Amino acid sequence: MAALIALAFSLGAPLARASELDHEIDQLKAQVAQHSAAVYTFEQKILYPASTRLAVFLTQVGQAALSLDAVELFLNGQPVTSHLYSERERDSLEQGGVQQLFVGNLPNGEHELKIVVSARSVKDTYVRREAIHRFEKRPGSTRLQLSLDAPAPDFAPRVSLVDWK
Incomplete structure (x- = not known):
């Protein structure tokens, strides 16, 4: 024991x-x-110090009016990012999701952001749109919201940019 x-x-x-x-x-x-x-x-x-930071975010306004394939960003003529979208990412954007496309450093002054969007419309046509946005980078963090929409009746994609304050 x-x-x-x-x-x-x-x-x-x-x-x-x-x-x-x-x-x-x-x-x-x-x-x-x-x-x-x-x-x-x-x-x-x-x-990415706050004084020189630039961030670009993507939102999609229309519900299922646009099936996003790819987005490319060019800053002052130089490519800075491109993204191919999966079905899951498309669904997330359609439900109001926000995607951070780019974060980088940028000196203060005048700049140009070119956006190239490749997508399929509700009419199942392939579309490619380019938009150019000129903006002034001021001291501090700059955040730009890139919104995609495809309003009826033609469902042609529209790209708009808003400076988040």
Whole structure:
């Protein structure tokens, strides 16, 4: 009987130690996640300082009037981003979602943003539209909202830009 009790005691110690190790590992994982978030925040502040930051967001106004295929952005004649849309992303935009298309640094002054939209209209015709938006970058963060719409009766895509204050 004493041997069984000693055996149970000796088996319980490794299990308790394993439980302590699991707890320590969980604490270390939480600390790593906190440090990772802090590093990401610091990295964003260094890479994109608020005084020179430009962010462009995409929204879609019409419900299912336009099936978005791709969007390309050019800043001062240089390509800065392009995005091909999946069915899931299209659905998200149609339900009022907002997509961050671009974040970058830009000096103060006059600039030109060119937007190229490729989509299919409700009439199942392929369309490609280009829009140019000239704006002045002022000190501080600049956020532009790019809105896509395809109003009836022709369902031709319209691109509009609004400066978020």
